[in-house]
Amino acid sequence: MKRLTWPASMASQLFAILLLGVIGAAALAFITASLERRQAERHARSQRLSDRVVDLKAVLEAAPEGLRATLLGPGPEAPRLVEGQVPVGTPDPKLTGQLAQRLGGAANVLVSELPGEACRPRPPPAPPAARPLPPWPPDPSGGRPPPPPDCRLIALDLRDGQRVALIFPLGPKAPPADRPPLTPAFLLVLAIAAAILALVVSRLATAPLARLSKVATALGDDLDQPPLQIEGPQEVRQAASAFNAMQIRLKAHVQERTQMLAAITHDLQTPMTRQRLRLEKVGDPELRAQLIADQSAMLDLIRDGLDLARMTGETEPLVELDVDSLLHALCEDAVRAGHDVSVGGETGLTIQTRPQALQRCLSNLLDNALKYAGAADLSASSELGVVIRVSDRGPGIPSDLLEAVFQPFHRVERSRSRRTGGVGLGLTIARTMAERAGGDLQIANRAGGGLEASVRLGARSPTSALGVRNR
Structure with missing residues (x-):
């Protein structure tokens, strides 16, 4: 199983942090809002219950004792008078204190929370008919029993000293339509919005660093x-x-x-x-x-x-340069000096480069080939830009020293002695000039003997401002 790794770039890290932070903050805000909503619902239901108890107590005290049971209306949400043994519930001190404050200490109020099954109203007695009645209360779920209601048992003393026990259903909870939607579509929209925000912020935060990096490379x-x-x-x-x-x-x-x-x-x-x-x-x-x-x-x-x-x-400013013309000019100068130099192939390409730097690079490579091989071949080809090659059939360079010879004052003693060689700066200058021209210099031994130096123009970063096009 592949382990997830933290992004390496600053933009990716900012994007991930902002995305996770926004989603986490939204989730926390949703949970907090839900908890506050539930608390507000419970407070509102308790307040409504307190009003119903106060009003009902006043009605019961005004009615004769024998008619008090008939004053309670029918229905699953109507209060019921407990007759016989009073069920035992869990005390509700918060609602007890709220009612005691409104009714006074003489009412001797005691509120308990009843278990769900004790809150179900008794079904009405079946008539003597042969056909059974539907379940009571009516089942809107089509066969499944409804969930037990939430109710409170309230015992209190009336003005005449009679103590009554009433079961008050708290009523239905808030309908789902009134609650914040937490659906897959809602979560998808939230994630997309957070991703867009994180992407914009990460781009704005890292753009100055990218510009600074580009200018530092060009420096x-x-x-x-x-x-x-x-x-x-x-x-x-x-x-x-x-x-x-x-x-x-x-x-x-x-x-x-x-x-x-x-x-x-x-x-x-x-x-x-x-x-x-x-x-x-x-x-x-x-x-x-x-x-x-x-x-x-x-x-x-x-x-x-x-x-x-x-x-x-x-x-040196960047100018347009014809590659074939440059190679032919170098070849002609070498031939006039009595050297064996040839040019192979035509590219038909022009490049945007620094001509003096490129000419100095190729001249050093050409002098190097003539010094150790006595002859050299110049060629160019189009390979994701332009590649100019200077080849010879000299003694070559050991493979483990192909990169070391670019160091200043480094010389290969066996194949390139001090008597025939320079001071060890020729290839260093050539690579520096290749980079100044907007390219890269590499050397490699040829099959069958000899050395090949390749100047690849167009393979470097855009800071070199190099362009290649057909004539």
Whole structure:
């Protein structure tokens, strides 16, 4: 049997709490109203009984003793004079006190609640006819005996000293039509109304959080996006103000870091240039070549680090870009540089993206493939968006390192040595640029050897504002 779990989302939790709360409150209100109605009915019946007893006592005291029994009218709801042994009932002190207050202490009133069967009136004697009479009182249920009436035994002293015992039926209870309807249709309408109310309230309560979550996700792609609007309840306005303040601090931090790295790089240019000139004067050719290679690696590290830092601070608008034109332009540039690069397939698609970021991503992947395989293939296809692939037949990467190579300064020593490789920032920059363009970069080993890098555009969240369409 599957256990019920509490909803995970805030909207679902609010919906469940409000739905159960409204239904519970309605049920409690219905029960409370029913109890109060019953209490009011009992009080009204007791008041009517008190009036009947006072009026009947006055009538009996005015009539001769021999005619008193005949003054009681017939019928199941008329009071009856008890003759002979008085039945024993349960004392009713509340009604006893009420009558004693109205009739005075001389009446010596005593009220008892009789069991149901003792309240039934005796049927009239059957006439000497052969045909039996119908049951008395008449049975409106068509054969089923009616329920015993609710009655009270009231014993009191008349003015002349005679003590009489009277059985007073309390009369019928309130008809069902006068009571609140508790039918399946009523409960269904109540549940639907509560569900609609809970849904509206949960949506109103979680809409600001959803908007804040969307803007916070988009902040990772663009620090220069417009600030949140300060609106809504006080708590929502405070959260929006705090978020906008955080965005301002992040922008200031990134700008400060970029400026610092740019200044460091600029200041290093002069001593590195002087060092290069001095290295050219080294007499040993082999040592000179090694020293120059080390200095070039240092310069590459500085430049790549500066480029990586600048990426988070730069902004680029979204524009329409022809995928096939971009791939052909990259291929032509590589061929002019003497590299073996080919383009396969035509997509006929245009995408809304950041072209400089996407071009930088593909250029890094292309340089990576040419560096380790000597040749590369560019292709694109339409698969829930656009997928651009850069493939090579190089040594590949071990499967357990396919994700680790995206970490800054991580290098695969065996297959991609320092002599032929970079400083370990190429794939890091490529993935960052892919995300900035509105896509995602993944790499995988090819069947038969080699590596395939796939940039999937259109698979990310809507915060990237990426669109794909046919030309």
